Amino acid sequence: MFKSYFLLFTFILINISLYAQQGDAGAVRSIYNEALSNGEAYQNLDYLCNQIGGRLSGSPQAAAAVEWSRQVMEHYGFDTVFLQEVMVPHWVRGKKEIGRIVNSKKLGTYEVNVCALGNSVGTGPSGVVGKVVEVQNFEELEKLGRSNIQGKIVFFNRPMDPNMIKTFRAYGGAGNQRGAGPSQAAKYGAVGVIVRSLTLAQDDHPHTGSTVYALNVPKIPAVAISTIDANRLSDLLKDDRELEFYFETHSRMLEDKISYNVVGELKGTEFPNEYVVVGGHLDSWDLGDGAHDDGTGCVQSIEVLRIFKSLRIKPKRTIRAIMFMNEENGLRGGIKYAELALKNKEKHIAALESDSGGFTPRGFSIDAGKEVIDQIKKWKDLFKPYGIYEFELGGGGADISPLKNQGVTLIGFRPDSQRYFDYHHTAIDTFDKVNKRELEMGAATMTALIYLIDKYGL
Structure with missing residues (x-):
């Protein structure tokens, strides 16, 4: 008798569950x-x-x-x-933003696509100009030290990992150079920062996004550069360490x-x-x-x-x-x-x-x-x-x-x-x-x- 009641109870539970699922399926539809x-x-x-x-x-x-x-x-x-x-x-972003490779051996002076990073200070009308130091991460920055960075523009050029199927993970893996890069570079005397745009696309569109300035570190201006221009700049630097970069931004925090x-x-x-x-x-x-x-x-x-x-x-x-x-x-x-x-x-x-x-x-x-x-x-x-x-x-x-x-x-x-x-x-x-x-x-x-x-x- 107990077994019969147990089987009946189990049957009722299963059917209640099925009816609930069918009802939910109809609601979802x-x-x-x-x-x-x-x-x-x-x-x-x-x-x-x-x-x-x-x-x-x-x-x-x-x-x-x-x-x-x-x-x-x-x-x-x-x-x-x-x-x-x-x-x-x-x-506020301010007036038109300018990015320019200056006096390169191969291209001479060449306009590139940049935009100020969000929360970045601006350069003002005089802009910022300097030789470029390319790095992939903060460890490279530390190895170079102040003697190799003082007065220069740091170029963070670590791409998003194309092998990551979940692109948000690739984004997270490259994001610290934008968020913390300007303050990290400023610790070693950099006068400005260029960050490779956080995208897997190869195009001419720079990607903005926030940077966060650390306390008790100078605030230096920072821009994102499009991926095509980041590749071009990196290629030029391989044969021309004397190349300079100029950028002008007018952003400010109110x-x-x-x-x-x-x-x-x-x-x-x-x-x-x-x-x-x-x-x-x-x-x-x-x-x-x-x-x-x-x-x-x-x-x-x-x-x-x-x-x-x-x-x-x-x-x-x-x-x-x-x-x-x-x-x-x-x-x-x-x-x-x-x-x-x-x-x-x-x-x-x-x-x-x-x-x-x-x-x-x-x-x-x-x-x-x-x-x-x-x-x-x-x-x-x-x-x-x-x-x-x-x-x-x-x-x-x-x-x-x-x-x-x-x-x-x-x-x-x-x-x-x-x-x-x-x-x-x-x-x-x-x-x-x-x-x-x-x-x-x-x-x-x-x-x-x-x-x-x-x-x-x-």
Whole structure:
């Protein structure tokens, strides 16, 4: 008799599980249908990029983007839309930037493509000129020492590793020369720094990005150089150690300005004091439109809540879409959000960030314990029909990273990464580089995961 009851109980459990999966599969299908047939992420991105443009923190465009995103979320009828005040750095690029190889034996004087690194001091109208010392890393810099670097321009020319299939790992492996290179070179008396653009593409587009000056070290001007010109400069230096380089920039840091995170939310019906967050960063660099970095993440995050409302999904937990301010050159918005969450004693269940471009979705990286990762992996079959198969241990994202100390599960949306660094931090990161269907597929994928997290918790 006991065995019969046990078999019956097991049968019931299996069927309940199957029915739940079938129900979830139908819900996920509805989410994708809504995003692909009635999605509004692409038209929102069009406005953000083409009517507002690049949105560097502290700029009028960043202020316009704050007001735009507030109005969009209010238009969609989200339960609450509010601003979180945050002080942000206000760096300006200034006038036209000039880069020039001077009096080389083979090319004479030759113009090259450069742009100032974010937060860099400028040279002013007199520019900086000097002989060039090429290095691959900080160890080479240390071996050369002050006697070989004093009064010269240091050229960091370590490329991203092309053998890394995960291009974000290649980016991380080359990034310290941009972030810390100028201060490292200044310790040995360098007067300026040139950094190879962080991209695997071979083109003429320099890639900006933040540098961080160390304390008690002189601040020297720094520029990124396009990969084609970096190769040219390196080739010339092999036969011409007397070659000089000139660059002129007019960037400067102004006083901090008031800006805002923009938050829209749908109130939970059962657990309104538990929060599930989805977001991207509203600011961008000033060279392009900030389309892939990170306009796509912002409009996808708004789209998550819009799909919930359109399908009349009543979330159990409060779902928030956050437009973080100042990810690019300060992370002030992400830090402020975490501070306020702690101060207000908000219980965050999970945070999902989209900041890897609007390309074809591949899956998610998860920063959590094994139990949570295993739970999320149980949903993999629901995503397989849509080509989503990556559910792996990894980082969540810069803006949500300050929530980690509060025990929040952090999740990064992961689209195909092969083209992202072609556009990242450049003048060609523009709306026309975003594919409508890829963007919509990504929004649907994010919505589906948020739906499952809200329904089952973690």
